[in-house]
Amino acid sequence: MQRFRAQCFAGLFIFLAALGLVLPLLLSNRPVVGIDALFHFNRFYDVAEQLKHGQFSYFMAEYGYQQSGRIVTPLYGPWLSYLMGALLVVLPNWFWFEVVTDVVVLVIAGFGIYRLVRYLDATRYASLLSAIVYMALPLTTEWQNSQAFSAIGAALLPYVIYYGIAFMKQPTTFSWIGLAVSLAVITQSHLFTSLLATLVLVIFFVISIMKQPWSVIRQLLVRLVCAIGLYAILSANVIVGMLDVMGTNQILTPFTPADIGQKGMHVAFDRLPSLRNYSVLALWVVVIFIGSTLIYQKLQREYRVMLVLAALFFVLSLAEFPWHAVQRLMPAIVNTMQFPSRLAVVSNLTLVVLLARLLSMVVITSRIRRSTKIVIAIVVVLVPVAISSNMLAKNAHRLHTTQLVKNTKHVQFNTDKTPMQIASDWRYGPLATGLQDVQKATPDYVVNHGLRASDNAYDRYMQEIINNPIHVNVKQASDRMTLTWRATTTNKATLPVIIYKHSQVTLNGRQLPQPMQSRIGALRVVPRLGQNEIQVSYRPAGYVWPLIWLSVVGWLSIGVVSVGRSFKR
Secondary structure, three states, rough: OHHHHHHHHHHHHHHHHHHHHHHHHHHHHOOOOOOOOOHHHHHHHHHHHHOOOOOOOEEOOOOHHHHHOOHHHOOHHHHHHHHHHHHHHHOHHHHHHHHHHHHHHHHHHHHHHHHHHHOOOHHHHHHHHHHHHHOOOOOOOHHHOOOOOOOHHHHHHHHHHHHHHHHHOOOOOHHHHHHHHHHHHHHHOHHHHHHHHHHHHHHHHHHHHHOOOOOHHHHHHHHHHHHHHHHHHHHHHHHHHHHHHHHOEEEEOOOOOOHHHHHHOEOOOOOOOOOOOOOOOOHHHHHHHHHOOOOOOOHHHHHHHHHHHHHHHHHHOOOOOHHHHHHOHHHEEEEEEEEEEEEEEEHHHHHHHHHHHHHHHHHHHOOOOHHHHHHHHHHHHHHHHHHHHEEEHHOOOOOHHHOOOOOOOOOOEOOOOHHHHHHHHHHHOOHHHHHHEEEEEOOOOOOOOOOOOOOHHHHHHHHHHHOOOOOOOEEEOOEEEEEEEEOOOOEEEEEEOOOOEEEEEOOEEEOOOOOEEEEEEEEEOOOOEEEEEEEEEEOOOHHHHHHHHHHHHHHHHHHHHHHHHHOOO
């Protein structure tokens, strides 16, 4: 009971801290339309409309993305998309959706760190301070400021690293179910973070079996095999979705900059801290590194591993690292990573854990008064919190200006409305209105059907999907879209709908065995004069749906077991 009360107190403290970090958004009374907002909000809106209409279209986006039928959800956090869509059903507009999700993401991040450092025997005082620091770091608050999913990955990462520590502390008794579930949750949210988490787990595993007897290693391996099996069931939908779509089509992957080194972490004191600039936080990093090095001999083995991981990923995330050479040697790895700054999520987490250890050291805490501890708490927390609040206030203010969004490249605004009307739509209007007022060409995961070096996929998406001159009426059903339009000529026409290898297309009652496509996969047909009708559906390989439903059953089973255990307690 005492432990439960302590966790409730910590949860309440972290919740209040999350509300404080979101306060600039509440005061602004405007949502933030960040650089990734339009891409992610479209898939959430698509799912919300499916749920409202009692439909289930797992592959094609029938409501979002200009009703283009493109495939995004199975390739990018599928079950989290459905969770976000369900949340949209019950919330009135985008503003409150951002407020609620901002708080939830921050609470998850804070409690994850608190739980991790408490497992490492940090004091409650140090654990709470470390939790708030992690919540306020730029990589964690990117969901608030730009709706970047890497922030959700950062919030979930502590729950996986917890089991890396468990490999070392409890190699024969750690919860293999907890390991499988935590890694599967990240996989259902942000695939790159799940790959990064797996890499860190491998490092912990290798270190944990050193100097261990075979009996311990065998028990650890048995638990790992069980965890891998459960993980495969829970993540089956992600695996088969990607295999079916990416294995049969040449897919346009997300943008990878030509000068990848510039997308690493910088240390520029003339600018405020941001997603790719440590700025004054570099001093915080240096203090933790020096402090941890000075007490290295007194650190437990788990903390020593954390220090090595912090140094390794800190160096790898820097813009100065020779990423150009790596890109030439291993382009697939670099394209998956996209930006080296993403690696800083591991160094951020491990540095915060080391901070908790420094604040917990008896040799330090036993010799200072309570008032001094309060001063230390203020100094440790104030800088990242002030930086976070400033960043959010600046971004939230943008809908009070004529700029509306931070980056207007490949963005098209509703020219029939003033900027203030568009801002009002995002704050008070229906979900669809905001997405119609501000549209962005994001060709991620459309088909690369013979794109040339001179082609610009963003411009083609703007031309063929967003600004397509053919105005079609779209009728949605489960896994099927019907498009109707009136043609005034029999010339070949490009329709604003994306098709894939497993798409089934029927034109005016006649199935097209090999539909024609534009260079980004938009359907091209030869219409008849007058009224025309196209039906588009997606039929994956036979093994796909059974494995998707296996994932559903797996998650439902985990939910039932968890609820049952809660009642027993």
